[in-house]
Amino acid sequence: TERTLILVKPDGVARGLSGEVLARIERKGYVLEGVELVNATAEQLAAHYAEHEGKPFYQPLVDFMSSGPVLAVIASGDGVIAGFRSLAGTTDPTTAAPGTIRGDLGRDWGEKVQKNIVHGSDSVESAEREIAIWFPGR
Ligand code: GTP
Numbered sequence: 001t002e003r004t005l006i007l008v009k010p011d012g013v014a015r016g017l018s019g020e021v022l023a024r025i026e027r028k029g030y031v032l033e034g035v036e037l038v039n040a041t042a043e044q045l046a047a048h049y050a051e052h053e054g055k056p057f058y059q060p061l062v063d064f065m066s067s068g069p070v071l072a073v074i075a076s077g078d079g080v081i082a083g084f085r086s087l088a089g090t091t092d093p094t095t096a097a098p099g100t101i102r103g104d105l106g107r108d109w110g111e112k113v114q115k116n117i118v119h120g121s122d123s124v125e126s127a128e129r130e131i132a133i134w135f136p137g138r
Pocket residue numbers: 057061090091112113114115116118119120121122
């Protein structure tokens with residue numbers, strides 16, 4: 001079965017939404033294979049966000065992701081990569097559909113980086129690459 005790497009970002013952890021996110025993953029029928037609270041290192045964030053290096057939001061994003069702990073999650077199930085992206089909603093929480101994590105729980109806080117509560121891998125290759133960053137050896 002397929003696996004994905006989910007992060008509850010520092011805004012989600014700080015707002016006490018970790019349980020809500022885990023509950024939505026489980027209610028959808030996916031299985032939690034690993035859950036760990038992590039203070040992300042610079043190395044982990046550079047690897048995780050390598051595709052965004054050089055973009056205007058890159059440094060604010062890395063700074064934000066270093067601002068507090070993140071909850072790293074491996075979830076599994078057929079179609080879990082697309083399924084969790086659907087649960088998460090689109091990137092901008094202002095316009096993410098109601099019913100999604102970002103649509104229900106996120107908003108614009110007037111900051112340089114979009115604080116949108118969760119990350120989810122976008123392909124099988126990304127998922128396996130990202131799992132190795134956050135759960136070495138898994
Ligand atoms: P993730 O699941 O977190 O990877 O979100 P995504 O796949 O919907 O977005 P993407 O990978 O394109 O961008 C990663 C993160 O960078 C987003 O979740 C946002 O926090 C931030 N981001 C992306 N695009 C923008 C942008 O245009 N402006 C700002 N301020 N932040 C952005």
